[in-house]
Amino acid sequence: MKRIGKSTLEFETPPCVLSSAAVVGKKEAEGPLGADFDQTFEDTTLQQDSWEKAEAQLQKEAVSLAIDRSGLGKQDMDFIFAGDLLNQCISSTFGLLEFGIPFLGQYGACSTMAQTLFLSAVMVESGAARRAVAVTSSHFCSAERQFRTPLEYGAQRTPTAQWTATASGCAVLAREGEIQVTRGLAGKVVDLGVKDPANMGAAMAPAAAQSIYEFLEDTGASPEEYDGIFTGDLGLVGSRLLCELLEGNGINLSKVHRDCGLMIYDLEKQDVHAGGSGCGCSASVLCGHILKRMRKKELQKILFCATGALMSPTSSQQGENIPGVCHVLELRTRGGHS
């Protein structure tokens, strides 16, 4: 691989998506992308006795399915990069325990899917891995009680609040496959002073703007070259801010920008306020919807820009800002337009 511009990596022998899977809960199954997910759970407890275990089970199901589809076994996977939103990333630890794959835990908040894909791609291209697994998850009920209030309180949600997706997405990267990871950029942490934990979109938009701007600068690419520039979970508020911030830098993103948080739910009918969020949101939209459309060549060249809000309830209670981060990956279909 080689470095281009200031911060972008170009994969010269691009690692590929060998297989992928997305599993989701009831609400996500009822949304506009419902048919794209590989497995849906009407009962969001997944027959587990805690929400945390239910989320771990989501990750387990996504990884099982993705590995099955690769035509290989878990013993053929050299590394697994996994993370989630729970304290000490326990969905990943407990969900993936029985696979016995060398484990490198990641924490990028809702940017985790892009981060795990980025590192998996580096491992495969460099020869460190023959195959690497990237996975993340989130669960509405485990996230609400950890980050906000237990569901039982029935707290009111603000109009800027987003709905944590109950979902997991997993991709297996390898040397062979139809969809290539061609470039990547790891983002810097950006803090423009947003403090409202019920408005994560606003907190993350500056990071998305900076990473997308740097990527386009480094590569000389224009937004129109892409069939879609997909952010993770900026929602209604953050998406508008992203487009405004980039417009201030002479970049018009509006024609190609989509946000996974706005795609996964029907905002008019599903009462999710400003859209979806959570690691599992962008992970399931990528591994379910986007990669499927790429396999059908309906999309040939895209940017996947998952965004994360790097805060904790403790840091917010201590009056700290909410810093954001965004990692960018360029994906192309083999033989698609350049």
Place this chain on the structure above:
Amino acid sequence: MKRIGKSTLEFETPPCVLSSAAVVGKKEAEGPLGADFDQTFEDTTLQQDSWEKAEAQLQKEAVSLAIDRSGLGKQDMDFIFAGDLLNQCISSTFGLLEFGIPFLGQYGACSTMAQTLFLSAVMVESGAARRAVAVTSSHFCSAERQFRTPLEYGAQRTPTAQWTATASGCAVLAREGEIQVTRGLAGKVVDLGVKDPANMGAAMAPAAAQSIYEFLEDTGASPEEYDGIFTGDLGLVGSRLLCELLEGNGINLSKVHRDCGLMIYDLEKQDVHAGGSGCGCSASVLCGHILKRMRKKELQKILFCATGALMSPTSSQQGENIPGVCHVLELRTRGGHS
């Protein structure tokens, strides 16, 4: 790089430690390795108004010092791999915010220093980075209130309990330097059913045994080849278990095994019960003590095997086991014995 055996990476153009730094609190400064640390803080609040911010400050100081010593600036660092024990890894986020280095958050509990070094080494050897920064931290007071009880309760500690080090260690990896990272192995998550959160050493020992066993199998190396095989924070209980577990597999580790958790404090005088622990324990012992001895050629070839307990208070309260993980890195002085 190439893969050898089942799970080990051999770096063919080994990445090097360009510079490093270790900063610690008062108790660590009073321990047997006190003179090896680069900066010590008598006031463990570091003039911050919360323990979490004090820990973030520790990381900031360690990174500043390590980058200063590299003779380069923060703009010359291509990636920073950072993590800590706090929920959502906020010490890393807030401590490293102002450096503006592309940020990849890691969660490996107390194995984090080995994990960040491993990934930094892959980035440098593969050409993804010219230089990569590996850092982690822990703080006794932030860890106690998050994982156990607030200090104000004055709770009794069990004889198997360990003392979370107030410390941070940072290493800058690059192509040039006196100390090389020659091999690495990312561990699998191992769960032998230990449930006692006041006995982390016992929970992590099986992971250490498995990773060290696999590394020696893959490489054909024997323990005696090393001037030291350093585990992270197994403490008194875990260290004994590690040696017993490996003895059962025909490997005698006793002559070369050292544990950073047993080195950092004087167990007779400092009332730390079974030894030190926390991400910052192995990080500061590596970046302070071990690397200094390697620079003086008192140590020429070592294994650094940081261990992590991948639990959360929630998982323990829900009755789950405490799975462990251990990543192994081989470090050599340039021109040292082979």
